[in-house]
Amino acid sequence: MSQSEWESLCDGCARCCLNKLEDWDTGQIVWTNVACTLLDGQTCRCKDYENRAATVPDCIQLTPDTVRGLTWLPPTCAYRLVRENRDLYWWHPLVSGDPNTVHQAGISVRGRTVSEDGMALEDFEHHVVSWPGEEPGAGT
Template identity: 75%
Template structure:
């Protein structure tokens, strides 16, 4: 019987930086603009991607320096993962936080970074850049698919 993968044996706080970064499945969902209702705290998702989101690769165009360009970009940490309510249901950080296994299409499971796209989980081909719209028009781009992308996925 083989050794268990690190995400089944370590807490988020115990992971090395390499392990932590590898938990990101590359879906790009967290890089979508979200609107928060000030009265209820409810989060509404849009199909509008961050200025640095590459809508085809679903990767950040300048990951190491992203906070210089996008000051409100949230750096995920174990503490942030514990407090953020809007992480997508398929997010590896959220799944590990909640004691669940990763989906079959996660690159750590499949061994292939393309499976997240092949499974229809990612934002590939579904977004518009925030550079192409007026911020006042965000409500015109409300979507629900980021919360349902993993409903039929199997672990």
């Protein structure tokens, strides 16, 4: 798969751009609705994708190798679906032909986040949500 083909797997939901918290004792990961400083909450795209690591050093680039080891990818993520040999959902732009169906289907983070800018790390726990890790239709 070429780099551009790999990148086209991203459906633009931006769930992976939400901050996650890990319990140090159990390793359990919980989602927050706190968005990365570079996330454009309206378009659900990175404001500086090419240079994101300079601003957000812990941003994880999703490659075939990294995807294999990530346990926190949302169940709707095309990278995860491909890894699990599952079909893409109907709203994925590669299936629907329309990049807006991810928003129309309510899968994206559009309108559901707060920015991490100016927020203390200890306040992230007040923004724990379950919807990013749920299958479509499982709740909000």
